[in-house]
Amino acid sequence: MADSVNITVDGRSLQVRPGTLLIEACRAAGIEVPSFCYYPGLSLQAACRMCLVEIEKAPKLQTSCTVPVAEGMVVRTATPPVVEARRSMLEFLLGNHPLDCPVCDKGGECELQDMVFRYGAAESRFAEEKRHIPEQQWSPVVYFDAPRCILCYRCVRVCGEGLDVHALGIVNRGGHSENAPNHGDHLECEECGMCIDICPVGALTSGAYRYKARPWEINYVSTICTHCGDGCKTTLSVRNNTILRGNNRDHSGINGEFLCIKGRYAYDFIEHPERLRHPLVRKTGQLVETSWEEAIRMVASRWKEIPDHQNESASSPAFGVIGSNHTTNEDNYALQKFARVILGTNNIDHHRTADFPALIAALSAQQHAAAGVPDGPACLARSRDLAHAAAILLIGNNPTVQHPLIAWNIREGCRLRGTRLYVIHSQQIPLLRQSFRFLPLRAGQEVDALAYLAGELGREEKLLGRTPGGREITSESLLDFRNRLLAEKDVIVVFGDEITGQAVSLLVRMGSQLPGHTRYLGLSDYSNSRGAADMGLLPHLLPGYCAITDPLARSRFEEQWKSKLLAQPGWTAEEMLAAIRDGRLGSLYVVGANPLKKQDPLEYRGKTFLVVQDLFLHETAQAADVVLPAACAYEKTGTVTNTCGELQRLRKAMQVLGPRSDLEIFGHLAKAMDAQLQPSRPDEVFEEIRQLVSGYNVPLSQLMAGEAELAMPINGFLSPSEFPGNVSSSQDHLFTSGTLGRYSQTLNIVPEGKTYKPPDPC
Amino acid sequence: MSAQFTLKLEEKFSTLLSRYPVKRSVLVPMLLFAQDEYGFLNQEIVAEIARRLGLTVLDVEGVISYYSMLRKKPAGRYHLQICTNISCMLRGANSLFEHAQQKLGVGPGEATPDGLFSLEEVECIGACSWAPALQANYDFYHAVTLERFDQLLSDLPAGRAVPDTPPMSHTEHEVQVLTRRFDLPNAASIDTYLAHDGYRALEKALRQMTPDSVIEEVKQSNLRGRGGAGFPAGMKWSFVPKQSSKPKYIVCNADESEPGTCKDRLLMQNDPHQLIEGILLAGFAVSAHQGYIYVRGEYRYLIEILDRALEEAYARGYLGKNILGTGFDFDLATHTGAGAYECGEESALLESLEGKRGIPRIRPPFPAVVGLYGGPTVLNNVETFCSVPSIILNGGQWYASLGTPRNGGTRLFVLSGHVNRPGVYELPMGFPLRKMIEEVGGGIVGGKQFKAVIPGGSSTPVLTADALDTPMDFDSVAKAGSMLGSGAVIVMHEDTCMVEAALRIMKFYAHESCGWCIPCREGTSWLKKTLDRFHSGGGRREDIRLIEELAKNMLGKTFCPLGDAAAMPTISIVQKFRDEFEQHLTGQACPLEGRLELELASE
C-alpha cells in the first residue's frame, strides 16, 4: 500500500496517510469541518450530519467522519450546499434546544453555542412550543437536562467503549429518544464524570460545579492529581483561592481527556473543616493548638535532647523517619537528606506499594548482561505505551479500580489496535472482559505461574486443579497460555504487589525470554510511590537506588552534601515500629503517612517522641506529641513520578491558610536544629535531583510545558539480592484514597463507595 | 429480582437459542413472547431475560422502548389496534377511531375499566386494500364499519369473532406467475406445492447448474428488488464475495410496513414454499448455509404458516443437511420483529435481527460484504425471492420478456384508497397507471374526480392527472418524477385534503424515525407539528415555505433513506398543491374537513 494518498480539499493538495478519515485529514490541514458526534477514538456514528461535505462524483453530500481518503479525491467544504446543510442542522437542533445559555454551566464553552455563532441559524423559524422536561439528578455528581441534549452519543460511547461501564444508553425512539441512566432514574457507575466532560453542550453537568461559576471568571492551573499512582494531568478551575472544578481541559499530557472520580472531584478534601490549620502539641495529655514557632522550637529542643543523635549504632538508634508516597520528589529528596545528614540516620522508609528496588535491580542486572544491546535500557513502559502495545501481560492488581488510567489505556489498545491482553489472576477482575487469554489461579500462586512460564520444571502440578470459583486448570490450558505468550513480540508486563522480591527477578527473567523488546510496569499506589523509592526514602538505598553500602555511591552524595554518611543500612518501617514498642527508638518523624492506621495506638503512645506532619489528624497524628499541618499537592509546586516512572510537574493552585509546605517545614526544623538544609526552593532542589539522581537528568522543556518525561533510574548499581522490607498495596479503589479519601466529600457521598465489593475469586 | 420463566417460555427460549450463532438475537422475539405470556413486560421478566442473555437491564430497556409492540404496562384482554394511516384514512379510519373512543369511553392508549379492551391508534398494519382495518391482539379484521366494530365488541369476548384472511384479487389483465397456485385447495401445503412445480427449480439448480449460472439467470431476468429501491437482484447477489472467513447469510425482508403495502402478506399466506424455495436458490447462488425470514411482529399468523411450511420442508429434505442428496446444506428460520417500520431498512433489520435497537448501519460496507453477524449477506424482499423459482425454471429471458426493458416480470400491485375495487393484483411490469386505476381498480369511488396518486407506497412523491399515462415500471415512474417503490398505488379523489394527506404521512415518519440522526429526528417532528397546526387553521403564510424548506433540508442529508422517504412526498405535495395550502390560511378549520366518509369496497 502506498504510504500516502493525494487529495484536494478546497483547492489545496494534501498528502494524507491511507485510511485517514476525511474529517481528520481536513482538520490536520487546518480546514475546519464541524462535528458533534465524531469523536476521535470512539466508534463512528454519522448521526449529527454536521460534517457533510461535497465530494466530487458523489451524488449527494457525504459525511466526512465516515469516509476514508482515497487517491484523487476532490473535496469541497465551503460551498453553498455545505454551508446550508450545516445551518439547517443547527436550525433543527435549536428547535428543541432551550436557549438558556446565560444560566447554563456550559455557556462560554459550549460547542453548540460556538457553532451557532459561526454558522448561523440563531433565529428560530418554528412557532411550536419547545419540549419541557425538568432537570434530573442521576447521582451526586451527574445531572441531566434532557432538552439540552443533542443526542451525539458521546457520553454513551465514552462510558461504554472507553470505560467499559455501560451505564448510559438511549431509550425510546424518534423524537422521544433520550439518554438514560442504568438504574431507571439514577446511575450506579464509576462516577468518573467522563460523560459530563465529553458532552458538547450543557446536557450533562457536574454536581460539584453546577451554577458555581462562569468560565471566564476562572483561573486555570494545570497540575497533577494527587490520588493514585497513575498521575493524571488535571486542570483546576480556581476562583478566589477556591478550586471549583477539575478536568484535563486541553486534553494534553499522558491522560488526554481521562480522569476518574478522584481526579475530577476529590480535590475537595483540601477545604475539609477538619483540615489541620495550626500546629498541635501535646500538653497534659491533650493535643492543643499552638504557633508554628513554638511547635518547631519544641520539636528541635526535644530532638537535641536525644542522646548521641549524630552517632547512632544499630542497637540503640535515636531516630526513625517514615516518609510519604504522596509528597513531591523535592520533599522526599529533602526529607531523606534531612534524615541522613541532620538526624544522622538511615532509618528511613515509606509505605512501599510496589517493589521498585527489586524491579530496578533486576533490570539493571539484565542491562549489565545485555550491555550493547541497542534497546537494552528502554525497558520501562510509559502509560501511553499500553494503548499501542501488541501484547500486554497483566499479573495481579485490579487496574480498573486501582489504576484507572492504566486500565483506560489497556482498553484503548484492545479496542482500537487489537492489543492481546494476557491476564494471570486469582480474581474475576473487570479487565478479563478485554483479555485474550486468561490464566486463573488461586491467590498466592502468581509466582508459581511465573516460574512455569519461565520454564521451571515441577511448577505445572502446583497450578493444576480447580480454582475456588470452579475453573478447571489443565495442562492444555496452561500450555496454550504459555505458547501464545511466548510467541508474542514486544510485550509490556504489568504487575502488582503479588510480585515482589525474588519474584521480580524471576519475572524479568521470564520477560527476557520473550521475543522483541519487553517492557515492564510495576503498579504502585498513591501519587508519588515511585518518587519516594526513586528519591531514596529507603533504609538501604540512596536516591537513584544507590546502595548505601557502596562506598563509591556514598562518596558522590557525601561530596555534594558535604557530610559523612553512615554506611550501615537502616531500619525498615516495620522495624522502627517494633523498636518503638520495645522502647528502643528516641523519636519517630512521620511525614505524610499513617503507619499506625492498623495498629493499636496505645502500644505506641509515650514510648517515643512522635512528630507527625500531615493534613489531617489521622490515627498516627492522634498518637503524636507534635503535629505539624502540611500543605497538599494542590498547594505546592514541585514534581511527582507516577507508577510508570513518568515525571510531571505540580503547580500551586491555591493555599489554605495555616499549613506549610513540607519542604518549608524541613527548612524550619533544620534551622532550629542549628543546621542548614540547602537548597530550599523546590526548583533548586529539583536541579540537585537532576544532577545526582540517576534517571532524573531529563530535558526540561517538555516538563515545563506540562508534559511528562520518563525517569529511568536503571543503573546497574544495585545487587539484586538486597531488598528488605514489606511491599503491599493498600487496596484503595475508585472511591478511596488513603487518608485523603476519608476527607473528600465527593468520595463519601457517592453511594458506590459504600457498596464497593472487590471482585470474586475466579 | 428476577422471575422464573413459564414452561412454555422456557421451551421457546431454548428453541430460539438453537437458531442463532449469537445469543443476543433471541432478545426481540423473547420479549414479544414473554409479553404474550404475561400481558406486558414487568421488571422481573426484563431482568431475567437480561440476565440470561448477559445484557444490562438498560440495554434491554433500550430495546423494549424502541419497538412499538413491546409494552411495560398491561393492555386490555383485547388490544384493539386501529390503523389510521393513509390508505385506511382515505377509507374513513379517522371516523372509526373516533367512534371506537366514544363507544369504549377510553382515549388512545387506555383500557376500559373492566380490563377487557384497550385502544391504540397504529400505523399501517398491512391491510391497506381492505381498509379500514384493525387488529385485535394478533387477529386482523378488515373493512370495519362502525356496525362491524360494535359487533366485534360483543363477538370478541364471546369467542364468536372470526378473523379475516385477505383475498387475492383478480382481473382480466392479470399475468399469473407468483400467484398461480393461490387458488388451489390447500395452497400453502407442501403437497400442493410439489404437485405444481414445487422445488423443481431447486432440483434443477442443485443438479444441473452452478452457483454462478443461477446468478447469471437472475441477472438475465431483469428482476429488480420488490422492497422499494428496485435494485437488480442478480447484481446484488454477485457482490457477495466468493471467499469469506465468516459464514454467509440469506435474509428475507418480510417486514412489509411501507404504508399502502400488503402484498408480501398474500405471498406468505398462500404460497410459503415458493418463498422458501426462492431463499434456497439464493443460498445456493452465493454459497450460504443459513437464512432467516424477518417477519413484522404484527404478522403473527404468517409466522405460524411459515413455521409449518419450514417444518414440512425439513421433513421432506428440502432444508437441512445434504439437501436432495447433493451435499448442499441450508437452514432457515423465521424471526419476528416487534413493531418498527425502520426495521424494514436493510441494515436496521440486521441490527434488529441481532437483538438490538433498529438503528441503521453506516454504509459502506454494504450487507452483501458485511452483513448479519459481520458475514456477507443477501437481503431481499419476500416478493423478490418468490420470483426466483419461476425464473430458474423458465429462464431469465422468459421472465424478462414479461415486463419492459430493464424491468423484468410481473409484480404484485397493491391498489388502495379511492378506487372501487381495491386489492392486490399481479400485473406485468410497465402496466399503465391509468388502466390500473380505471380498469383494474374499477375507477374512482362514487364517480368522484381523481385528484392524486401515490404510486409506490407513502415514501414516494405524489403524481397528478398529468402523469396517469405512466407505465408502471421503475424507470418510467422515475421519469415521471416519482418512484415505483413497493408497488403500493394509493389513489385519492377530490374530497381528499392534501394538507391532511401530507400531515398523515409525516405523522407516520415522525412516529417511525429511529431518532438516530438530527435531520430526520428533528425534521419529522417539526414538520409534523407544523403541518398539524397548519391543517387545523393555525397556519402562517411563511409556513408554506418553511414546510418545503425543512423537507428539502432533510432530503439527501439523513443517515438512512427514511429521512428522504419523509421529505419526498412532503415536497411534492407542497409543490403540486400549493393552492390547497393557501386555502388553509383562512384561520378556519380545513375546508375539506370530514369529507372522508367511511367507505367500503363495492364488492
Ligand SMILES: Cc1cc2nc3c(=O)[nH]c(=O)nc-3n(C[C@H](O)[C@H](O)[C@H](O)COP(=O)(O)O)c2cc1C
Ligand atoms: C425506511 C425503510 C423501510 C423499508 N421497509 C421495507 C420493508 O418493509 N420491506 C422491504 O422489503 N423493504 C423495505 N425497505 C427496503 C430495504 O431497505 C431493502 O432495500 C430491500 O429489502 C431489499 O430487497 P429488494 O432488493 O428485494 O427490494 C425499506 C427501506 C427503508 C429505507
Ligand code: SF4
Ligand atoms: S460518570 Fe463515568 S461511569 Fe458514570 S455514567 Fe458518566 S461516564 Fe459512565
Ligand code: SF4
Ligand atoms: S448528554 Fe451530552 S454527550 Fe450525551 S448524547 Fe446528549 S449531548 Fe451528547
Ligand code: SF4
Ligand atoms: S434518517 Fe436518521 S433518524 Fe431517520 S431513521 Fe434514518 S437514521 Fe434514523
Ligand code: FES
Ligand atoms: S392498513 Fe391502514 S394504511 Fe395500510
